[in-house]
Amino acid sequence: MRDCFIQKSDKKFLLIKHAAELVTCAGPAPKAGAAMAEMGIITDGALLAQDGKIIWVGKTDELPEVDQAQCEIVDAAGRCVLPGFVDSHTHLVFGGYRADEFFWRLGGLPYLEILERGGGILNTVKATRQATKEELKALGRQRLDAMLAMGVTTVEGKSGYGLDCETELRQLAVMDELNREHPVDVVPTFMGAHAIPPDYKGRTDEYVDFIIDEVLPAVAEQGVAVFCDVFCEKGIFSIEQSRRILTAAKALGLKAKLHADEIVSLGGAELAAELGACSADHLLQASDAGISALGTSGTVATILPMTAFCLREPYARARTMIDSGTAVALATDYNPGSCFSHSIPLVAALAATQLGMTAAEIVNALTINGAAAVGAAHRVGSLEVGKEADLVLLEYPSHQFLVYHAGMNIVSKVIKHGKVVWDKTC
Structure with a gap:
């Protein structure tokens, strides 16, 4: 395979011009309910960025004067330009794989039963504990390379494959170094x-005490x-155990997220709303009351349709959520067990065909709402003056091709901080 990763340019300005569609996703974040249909499309669009920040957006024939000798110029004729995708739920730093378990599930073995047998997450915990920091970092870098090629410019990564203090801190340290490099x-x-x-x-309350008393303080430090x-x-983890952990985390300066109502309707969505969590994720079994609570609290409902696809479970009720005024984000849930995929194209296809989302809602869910789900909508997720110049150019003239060219990666260029960092045609 050709190396399509580009060395950074020394040009001061980035100039995008003649975009068939420049999709800004501009507006208050997150976009909730009917606002998810609003994308802010500019035809024959143009964008100017300086030192990695957007300084102007509009039509090409209205471009302000700029010394083009100082510009890295991208002619986007016949292309759709979008904000960089934000994958707001992944578990990208892990050791080992679990291909056999995928087929166990297809054979009818329930996920919780696999976990009871010492499989599932615990299988990955063993492999991750045994992996060195260097090994985890090399794997993480390879995975980020593959995500970048699909247009992802910001990603959330979770620890959780250590379940001890040492490995949890190692996973977080790897993510920190990857973020900088x-x-x-x-x-x-x-x-x-x-x-x-x-x-x-059999001693879950004692493990909760261990997390609160020993691990969380080390994480905060x-x-x-x-x-x-x-x-x-x-x-x-029960509702009360989850509340204890997240309340303790908040006291140490960490914001709340929640894996909620994935397998049974436990009240996780309601808890996320109660705690003012940034996002509640999965939500396959979220109750009507839980969905209503998310809509009024401002907590982003992060839907992970590839996990439902891989587990052959009913999909989350994204249409109900949007119609009731909730902000919905889409993410991959990339992990070694229930969803070994980081395919943004498959997420988009499932969102349209299985969740009943429109093309506009899908774009907003993968950009501005994904950014809101990781507390980053003030700097990424839309193409607005003052935000970082993180962009994706598609091979086609319309955002609709994200779904129409089903399951295919149609990203032609990726721009990060105003520089072309990946180009399919190089």
């Missing part, structure tokens, strides 16, 4: 409450994690 921005999330480790089997997430689910 790789073009893709990585937003780290601490998720020590991902499963119950074998040495705490490390200063890498932005969020704390909990797998709030029947047989894993």
Whole structure:
């Protein structure tokens, strides 16, 4: 395969011109309910960025004067230009794989039963604990390279494959280094409450105490994690245990996220709303009351349709959420177990065909709402003056091709901080 990663230009300005569609996704974030249909499309669009920040957006024939000798110029004729995609839910730093379990599930073995047998997350925990920091970092870099090629410019990454203090901190340290070294921005999330480790089997409350008393203070002192997430689910962490962990995390300066109502309707969406969580994720079994609570609280509902696809489970009720005024984001849930895929094209296709979302809603869910789900909508997720110049150019003239060319990667260029960092045609 040709190396399509581009060395950074020394040009001061970035100039995009003649875009068939320049989709800004501009407006208050997150976009909720009917506002998710608003994309701010500019035909024959242009954009000017200086030192990585957008300084002007409009029509090509209205471009302000600029010394084009100082510009990196991208002619986007026949292309759609979008904000860089934000994959707001992944578990990208892990060791080992679980291909056999995929086929166990297809054979009818329930996920919770696999977990009971010591498989599932615990299988990855063993491999991740054994991996060195250098090994995890090399794997993480390869995965970020592949995500970048699909137009992802910001990604959230969760720990949670250590379930001890040492490995959790190692996962977070790897994400921090990748964030500083790789073009893709990585937003780290601490998720020590991902499963119950074998040495705490039958003693979940004691494990919660361990997280609160020992691990969370170490995570806060490390200063890498932005969020704390909990797998709030029947047989894993209860509503009250999840509340305790997230309340303690908030006191230490970490924002809340929640794996909510994935397998059973437990009340996770309601808890996320109660705590003012930045996002509640999965939500396959979210109740009507939970969906209503998310809509009034401003918590982003992050839907992960590839996980439902891989698990052959009913999809989250995204249409109901949007129609009731909730802000919906879409993400991959890339992980070694329930969804070993970071395919943005497949997410878009499933959102249209299985979730009933429109093309406009899908674009907003993958950009501005994804940015809001990781607390970054003030700097990325839309093409507006003052924000970072993170953009994706498609091979086609319309955003509709994201779904229409089903499951195919149609990204032709990726621009990060105003520089072309990936080009399919190089």
